[in-house]
Amino acid sequence: MATLAARPAARSALSLVARSSRMSGHQLIPLIIARRSESTQSITPTEANDILIKQRGNRPTSPHLSIYKPQITWYLSGLHRITGVALSAGVYALGLGYLLAPVxxxxxxxxxxxxxxxxxxVALKFGVKLFASLPFTFHSFNGVRHLIWDTASxxxxxxxxxxxxxxxxxSAITSLILALW
Structure with a gap:
């Protein structure tokens, strides 16, 4: 009985859609009547994991960095991160050394x-000072470069x-000057 009452409303909706999309109501009826029947099933967690592994095998893989032409921008970006980690690790090592030395x-x-x-x-002094000054000067100058970019310049x-x-x-000139000083 409810489906009979819904038919006039469906026909008026069909005619409204048909008028707006320039399709006749007879062309739209199969769109409304068509239904998909879906079923579910219970699976174990190991079966679910196997399905997931199979699906991951069908995913496309990214070409990663091997397809890109090396550019100075991403070399300097990586070097900036590496020098930042190295400088902070040095500060932490000196701080821990200062605290643990009396023990x-x-x-x-x-x-x-x-x-x-x-x-x-003298040669070892130069090497130690160059090893310490190069990451510091590079990270500092590249940080200034990033600050300039923050001004949209x-x-x-x-x-x-x-x-x-x-x-x-x-960085090279300044660290050489600092190492020779």
Whole structure:
């Protein structure tokens, strides 16, 4: 009985859709009458996992970095992250060393560090200072570069590449000066 009462409403809706879409009501009836019958089944968690593994096998894989032309922008981005981690790890290592040195009977005061560094050969002093100054200068100059980008300046492709090489040059020159000092 309810389906008989719903038929006039369905016909008026069909005629409204038919008028707006320029289709006749007879063309729209199969769209309303067609139904999909779906069924569900219970499966165990291992079967569900097997289905999931099969579905993952059908997914396309991304080509990753092998298809891209290496550019200075992503080299410097990775290097900026690596130097940031290295600098923070160095700060934490020095802090822990300063806290734990008295426990093991060592003195990690500035005078002790300066006298130990003074006994090193000149080439080793240069290497240690270069090893410490290069990540610091690169991370600092690249950070300034990012601050310039935050002002919406130097964002064209040419400017990004030019500032990238500028950061590399300034980092090399400054760290050499600091290592020779």
């Amino acid at each position: 093991f009977g060592y003195s990690l005061t500035s005078a002790a560090i300066a006298s130990a560094f003074g006994t090193l050969p 130097a964002l064209t492709n040419k400017a990004v590449i030019r500032t990238g090489f500028t950061v590399l040059g300034l």
